[in-house]
Amino acid sequence: MQQDNPPEAGPRDQDIVELLRGGALEAAFERVVDRYERKVYRLCCSLLRDPDQAEDAAQESLVRVWKALSKYDQRASLSTWIYTITRNRCLTAIERRRDLDSLSDPAVEHEAEAAQAVGPQPEHDHLAVLRELVEALPERFRRVLTLFYYEERSVTEVAQMLGLPEGTVKTNLHRARAALGERLRVLGLGDPQFWLEKVQ
């Protein structure tokens, strides 16, 4: 069931670093974008939970990478450096969103929620229930879990992306799954055969 990631095609970090050493900044950045744009976007999606904001954050992160690329000193690996820039950008966006939320008018919010409630209800199939349960998990579990599956079950990649030790990622994954299993049992959806049939 578990699968190792296939070796990634395309540019490697070492190739990018060689280009940087040679002063080929634009070529290096092109390869950074080829290699990391999807990962950066996924990380932003996982942290921000909003595709539009994630797109903006991913673009701003890559613009920052472009501006700082000439000063990259290889003290950290290229991936760690890029993910750190991305995380910082996302944290800024989260703080900004929190500030905006504190300014919003509760009456308007209530009206918007009411308008959403009278709209068409989403289809509640069982995978949608599972998705909702994942969304309801504590933030640290949800981020690890979503990125784990986005990155094809690579703990190492998730640890790098979130700046966490691999042991912490594994622990959070275990706890997230345990919490999901428990909630599914409460909902009467804890039968393995049921899920195996659903994902056939």
Next chain:
Amino acid sequence: MSTAADHQGDGPIEQALDRALARCLVPPPLPQDFRQQLRAAIARSPSTDRAQLRAALEQEHAQQLAELQTGYVRLRQRTLGGLIGGAFAAGLLITFSLPWITSHFGRDAVFALPAIGAAVGLALSARSWWQRSALARLLP
């Protein structure tokens, strides 16, 4: 590559859950025009960010300070040189002119020379003070 295989339980519910999660947590596709938007954002962004601007200003400030320091040291060296040169010249002048002064003005002429020097010094100081106070009056 490290995976969570060693960490994941082998129970049937865990296996089923893993497959179900893999089905429902699919990576979001990158927006189609992401690369174009990124190029546009890079083109729009100013060539220098705040950190670069700060570094450039700090460098400029350091250069100005170094230039000031160099000018100050040069001025002090010139002043010191002028003083030493002036003292030597005055000493030589007095050494050669003292016999003539003594023969014309008597033995007390030796005491007249420091008095003349002090008077000249006082005159220069007074002139400098007067110029400064005149400048100070011009200031608002």
